[in-house]
Amino acid sequence: xxxxxxxxxxxxxxxxxxxxxxxxxxxxxxxxxxxxxxxxxxxxxxxxxxxxxxxxxxxxxxxxxxxxxxxxxxxxxxxxxxxxxxxxxxxxxxxxxxxxxxxxxxxxxxxxxxxxxxxxxxxxxxxxxxxxxxxxxxxxxxxxxxxxxxxxxxxxxxxxxxxxxxxxxxxxxxxxxxxxxxxxxxxxxxxxxxxxxxxxxxxxxx
Numbered sequence: 001x002x003x004x005x006x007x008x009x010x011x012x013x014x015x016x017x018x019x020x021x022x023x024x025x026x027x028x029x030x031x032x033x034x035x036x037x038x039x040x041x042x043x044x045x046x047x048x049x050x051x052x053x054x055x056x057x058x059x060x061x062x063x064x065x066x067x068x069x070x071x072x073x074x075x076x077x078x079x080x081x082x083x084x085x086x087x088x089x090x091x092x093x094x095x096x097x098x099x100x101x102x103x104x105x106x107x108x109x110x111x112x113x114x115x116x117x118x119x120x121x122x123x124x125x126x127x128x129x130x131x132x133x134x135x136x137x138x139x140x141x142x143x144x145x146x147x148x149x150x151x152x153x154x155x156x157x158x159x160x161x162x163x164x165x166x167x168x169x170x171x172x173x174x175x176x177x178x179x180x181x182x183x184x185x186x187x188x189x190x191x192x193x194x195x196x197x198x199x200x201x202x203x204x205x206x
Contacts, residue, residue, distance in 0.1 A: 035067030040087025081110030134181025
């Protein structure tokens with residue numbers, strides 16, 4: 001848990017800001033916790049008003065992928081999801097709430113990014129893995145949101161009728177998930193063949 005993912009570190013656009021050490025540093029834990037809380041705050045407080053089912057993942061995957069780029073360690077995504085859950089609980093106590101779908105994608109994104117990070121040995125694989133992580137996260141969110149709608153727990157997105165929601169949501173959730181994963185991979189990671197070798201991140205000089 002939280003061991004260095006040397007392949008991911010070699011592809012991060014941010015990891016050069018600080019040297020890598022085997023032992024987890026306090027600032028790294030703070031970054032991961034902060035990114036998880038930022039993701040939960042985005043889900044609870046930010047309204048993009050896109051009127052597009054499934055767009056909530058855009059508010060959570062960006063800070064979580066940022067945390068993974070800044071702290072490329074195994075299990076970093078899970079830690080961010082745990083801190084995001086704490087953020088949701090604190091926000092709930094203050095009267096804020098997130099929809100079932102948004103909550104699902106928020107909590108699922110971190111562990112799925114951990115799985116995607118295992119494909120960092122090749123940039124194209126990392127790009128595809130991030131896209132798959134975003135897609136799967138949003139498909140889970142769609143399933144949960146669909147179940148709540150079928151059980152009568154909530155209306156349509158932005159006043160959209162039940163028939164209208166079901167006609168657009170499957171495609172919208174998939175597109176938003178794929179787009180979120182691809183965009184974050186491109187922003188925070190090098191996915192071309194140019195990357196640092198793994199040996200440079202084993203506590204040695206950069």
